[in-house]
Amino acid sequence: MRPKAAEKSISEDEELGKKRRVAFLDMLLDASEGGTKLTDEEIGEEVDTFMFEGHDTTSAGISWTLYLLGLHPDVQDKVYQEQKSIFQGSDRTVTTKDLSEMKYLERVIKESLRLYPSVPGIGRTLNEDVQMGEFTIPAGCTVHLHIYFLHRNPDQFPNPEKFDPDNFLPERVAKRHPYAYIPFSAGPRNCIGQKFALLEEKTVLSYVLRHYRLRSLDNREDITLMSELILRPKDGIRITVTPRRSGNM
């Protein structure tokens, strides 16, 4: 049964002539009432997947980007200049159009996900034999794909440890293998939320970087990484955050 609050908000929206937006949980409940039956347990699992995949991944991505910007004041300044040119001194909230103009910030986010992919590895069970050069990997094997190391392939990213957002200039992307960079996996089971994730990261980072200057206190070689499905710094990261003077935008 659909909760009363959800019924009310949908009918109010329809009255106002707005596009009908269905909440995620309502969609799952509808699916359980319609042709494909979902049990309560299956609905719970779907909600868990979205909460986990949609929250920890982006929060880790945002944290690593803030850390890298705090280590690279020149890159941070370029991001700030781009924000200044978009917002022209205004402190308004971000619009969809603003997000599409944040080209440099997008390159920074992508480069951060290259060096610190929120999901550092994924696994697949092979349905059929796979030939890799002289080796045959038999059907039934579980294969672990290490995204973290894949992103450091020097054939695809010369000087792979260098933080260089220009790695994502269109002309450089065009020269690389399409699967050289897969923070969101690839193929039929890739990340369903990847576009949303980039928009969310841009929205949060835009706000922080317009208002604060960051300086990271730990060098990259001093950070111990750990993977709890999500890539995290074992002992956290230390960043000093200084407010920019008001009216500085």
Ligand code: HEM
């Ligand atoms: C920076 C942010 C994100 C990264 C790096 C990321 C990465 C990934 C990766 C690598 C996979 C494939 C997992 C596997 O094959 O085992 C995946 C799947 C998935 N992601 Fe994301 N994700 C992000 C954000 C999000 C967001 C915001 C949502 C939802 C709002 C989301 C929902 C999902 C779901 C539902 C799947 C499973 C898709 C399927 O199995 O068909 N992700 N994600």
